[in-house]
Amino acid sequence: MTNDAVTLYHAPRTRSSGVRILLDELNAPHELKILNLKLREQFSPDYLALNPLGKVPTIVHKGAVVTEQTAIYPYLADAFPQKGLAPAIGDALRGPYLRWIAIYGAAFEPAMIDHAQKRVSEPRAMSPYGSYEEIVGLVRGQLAEGPYLFGERFTAADLLWGTALRWMVVFGLIESTPEIAAYVERIAGRDSVHRIGKSDHEIAEAQEAAFAAAKPD
Known part of the structure; x- marks a missing residue:
């Protein structure tokens, strides 16, 4: 190394x-x-x-x-x-890129978890995302511009959002609308996703075996 x-x-x-x-x-x-x-x-x-x-x-x-x-x-x-997966300081996309990374952690994921747990975010003034419908609408609107979060520009933010949306769709936390489905499929088709997916599957199987061996009879 x-x-x-x-x-x-x-x-x-x-x-x-x-x-x-x-x-x-x-x-x-x-x-x-x-x-x-x-x-x-x-x-x-x-x-x-x-x-x-x-x-x-x-x-x-x-x-x-x-x-x-x-x-x-x-x-x-x-x-x-x-x-080139991050717009440099001075690039017009730098601010929007950081904004969408922040939106993911500060608003989107909390909204998905609250929705999954059937928790209502009240009062509105204390909610980090407004409402579930509003944050989902914001994401759908951004993805509709496609093919990536910032049009043709692929960035690290797309890997954060693409991998997260994939498991959220699988677990039913968000509806797989046409723009979300197309985006998830686009990110999931990347060679890196296939390589890491295969490796993670092998690691997970080995860990399951280790856990089973460690359980008392």
Whole structure:
């Protein structure tokens, strides 16, 4: 590994899979530290020293610890700019790019979780997203411009949104409307998604076997 390598603390079939896909797209040197969530390895003292919330993903790069998807995606795209997955400072798309990454974490995902849990976000003045219908309408309107969030410009934000929308559709958290379905299919068809999906499947199977072996008779 080079001095520029990223360490990714990863568990398959979680939010960290999207970060693996981003690292693949960036062709960034990296090392995987795989955690078996079934064995609660995310709560080991060593890992909690890095991420006290016991969540994945977490990355370490040049001594810096970065957690939270909405920090990790722009960080990595800026750290490895050769692929052009982040509009540079001064680019007219820089602001909208950061805005849509922020919308994902600050508004969209909280709305989806509240909707799934049948929680009503009240009062409105305290809601981070207004209403479920409003945030879904905002996303659908942006995707209708296609093929990516910013027209023809593919960015790291598309990997965040595309991978998240895919599992949200699968679990019925959001309706697979034509624009959402087309976008999810477009992102899911990328070679990086296929590569990481295959690898994550193999890791998950090995973890299931390890969990089964560890269960008492």
